[in-house]
Amino acid sequence: xxxxxxxxxxxxxxxxxxxxxxxxxxxxxxxxxxxxxxxxxxxxxxxxxxxxxxxxxxxxxxxxxxxxxxxxxxxxxxxxxxxxxxxxxxxxxxxxxxxxxxxxxxxxxxxxxxxxxxxxxxxxxxxxxxxxxxxxxxxxxxxxxxx
Amino acid sequence: xxxxxxxxxxxxxxxxxxxxxxxxxxxxxxxxxxxxxxxxxxxxxxxxxxxxxxxxxxxxxxxxxxxxxxxxxxxxxxxxxxxxxxxxxxxxxxxxxxxxxxxxxxxxxxxxxxxxxxxxxxxxxxxxxxxxxxxxxxxxxxxxxxxxxxxxxxxxxxxxxxxxxxxxxxxxxxx
Numbered sequence: 503x504x505x506x507x508x509x510x511x512x513x514x515x516x517x518x519x520x521x522x523x524x525x526x527x528x529x530x531x532x533x534x535x536x537x538x539x540x541x542x543x544x545x546x547x548x549x550x551x552x553x554x555x556x557x558x559x560x561x562x563x564x565x566x567x568x569x570x571x572x573x574x575x576x577x578x579x580x581x582x583x584x585x586x587x588x589x590x591x592x593x594x595x596x597x598x599x600x601x602x603x604x605x606x607x608x609x610x611x612x613x614x615x616x617x618x619x620x621x622x623x624x625x626x627x628x629x630x631x632x633x634x635x636x637x638x639x640x641x642x643x644x645x646x647x648x649x
Numbered sequence: 650x651x652x653x654x655x656x657x658x659x660x661x662x663x664x665x666x667x668x669x670x671x672x673x674x675x676x677x678x679x680x681x682x683x684x685x686x687x688x689x690x691x692x693x694x695x696x697x698x699x700x701x702x703x704x705x706x707x708x709x710x711x712x713x714x715x716x717x718x719x720x721x722x723x724x725x726x727x728x729x730x731x732x733x734x735x736x737x738x739x740x741x742x743x744x745x746x747x748x749x750x751x752x753x754x755x756x757x758x759x760x761x762x763x764x765x766x767x768x769x770x771x772x773x774x775x776x777x778x779x780x781x782x783x784x785x786x787x788x789x790x791x792x793x794x795x796x797x798x799x800x801x802x803x804x805x806x807x808x809x810x811x812x813x814x815x816x817x818x819x820x821x822x823x824x
Contacts, residue, residue, distance in 0.1 A: 514715040520702050523680055540678050551721045554675025557710040588808050599802040633765055639757040642747025
């Protein structure tokens with residue numbers, strides 16, 4: 503990754519032109535050609551530095567239910583419970599964290615009822631309580647990484 | 650964190666649903682990507698451009714841009730930092746924390762007493778754990794949080810990271 507790759511990543515995390523030839527427009531801003539930008543983006547994707555050009559959706563506006571859920575799992579049971587939790591398609595991602603509350607996952611479902619049903623199923627399967635912590639207010643969301 | 654519920658939203662038009670289903674896997678790396686997207690969902694280039702601009706304008710799409718893998722970019726440590734903040738001040742302090750450029754997310758969530766007293770959650774990434782802790786100290790100093798109970802929960806393992814899932818596509822495009 504060279505200085506131009508870094509400039510591309512920094513510039514295009516913030517947004518992308520919506521016009522007939524957006525790569526050409528973005529390339530002009532970066533002082534490179536459209537072909538060069540397309541080749542560099544393909545290479546960055548090959549290297550797994552970027553995943554894709556994607557939209558960040560406003561999940562609530564699309565409907566559906568989304569929540570962060572925590573569990574407190576003793577070390578000897580952790581892998582078993584993680585496998586049970588991860589088997590649910592409603593689990594979007596799951597992190598082990600350094601705390602007594604050591605399992606943190608995001609649930610995404612079509613309805614609030616399905617979210618509650620999934621929580622009850624996880625409790626029944628694992629034998630441990632879930633702590634549901636849905637977002638109450640958003641102060642900031644960016645997910646931008648400077649390089 | 651680019652996660653979508655698996656759903657068939659009622660508040661979008663058919664055209665928007667097809668467009669969202671087509672774009673969720675990423676914009677094609679070709680000179681006319683919106684024309685290519687249009688071919689996948691039965692719209693012409695101008696229609697795709699108009700609908701995307703409208704979805705961005707009304708906030709249904711928050712941002713269109715490159716999605717990075719932060720670990721591959723050298724951000725090897727990430728922490729969820731949680732504070733137990735007086736309810737009357739949580740909004741003010743949430744906005745204060747959100748102004749730091751290394752904070753990627755800052756939300757208020759419910760306490761789960763007595764086990765979990767924390768109501769403000771933010772994500773901080775850094776090159777390593779020491780860098781993250783230094784950033785927590787910066788936040789504490791700047792926002793006056795030195796005496797507020799908090800904890801730093803570093804990630805140890807990531808089990809599952811699913812991209813956007815969106816299910817209206819007739820052609821089975823959902824993951």
